[in-house]
Amino acid sequence: MLSMSDFASCGSYEECSATADWLRAHTQVRPRVGIVCGSGLGGLAEMLKDPQVFKYSDIPNFPRSTVHGHAGQLVFGTLKGKPCVCMQGRFHLYEGYPIQKITLPMRVFKLMGVETMIMTNAAGGLNQDYKVGDVMIIKDHINMPGFAGISPLAGPNDDRFGVRFPCMSDAYDRELRQLAHDVAAELGYSDFLQEGVYCVLGGPSFETIAECRMLHSLGADAVGMSTVHEVIVARHAGMRCFALSLISNRAVMDYDSQEKANHEEVLETGRLRAQQLEKMVSTIVARLDSDNNNSF
């Protein structure tokens, strides 16, 4: 159980620096790219060469993963020769952590030198053209918890991380999205590639039919329970963000439907698309230094 003082220090510069210092002392990898694995997508971490693995429970100030399909470890290594850090498991609001704790790894990565973040997630498809197994490049988001004042940036702003009022109209890097389209076309993945708007809710319950209809009418193409908080903190700290949703199930929009969203289907879809998603992400990382959009 967290005390009030734990809440106050969540994600503070001092807390994040202590974690970054601990990690720097335990690994020689100086990552430039950070990757977050969504539900059932932990295989991304297994692409890293010469991996050095830290259980979240061993890392100072890190929360623990509590969700099936999120291994709960940080993996350092190289991907296509690029130094990377990969979260094999992320944290969600519904696990009960303060939102600043969920996003703490973004600030730790920034302090370690990460410049580009790649987030993945599993999401329900609201867009009626989407099929299970489609991969959606996130071009924008709708932050439902944010409408209720639940923001990882709430509280005093620390200028060492970023400005009080960060812009979010450019949250998802345009050049990285174009690179992803090019890579998907080269790999022959265009048939299942989409680009759309991701809406985050608090979870853990899946949506009602009325909620799905509302979110769809608001302009959301996919709905999930993560990613947006991480993107807000990463952008606040000046990191470039690229994010993919695997459409793991179709959101139920019809009162006659017998479909029921469930976590097992989410994990199973991850297993079916894992290899292609891994290929796509690794090819994007490989290209980060050969395009104008690179950070190396």
Ligand SMILES: O=P(O)(O)O[C@@H]1C[C@H](O)[C@@H](CO)O1
């Ligand atoms: O971490 P992500 O966003 O991939 O996880 C999604 C949302 C819930 O945690 C879970 C529901 O199946 O998958």
Ligand SMILES: Nc1nc2[nH]cnc2c(=O)[nH]1
């Ligand atoms: N909120 C939400 N999260 C998901 N994650 C995977 N599928 C879904 C879904 O249908 N709804």
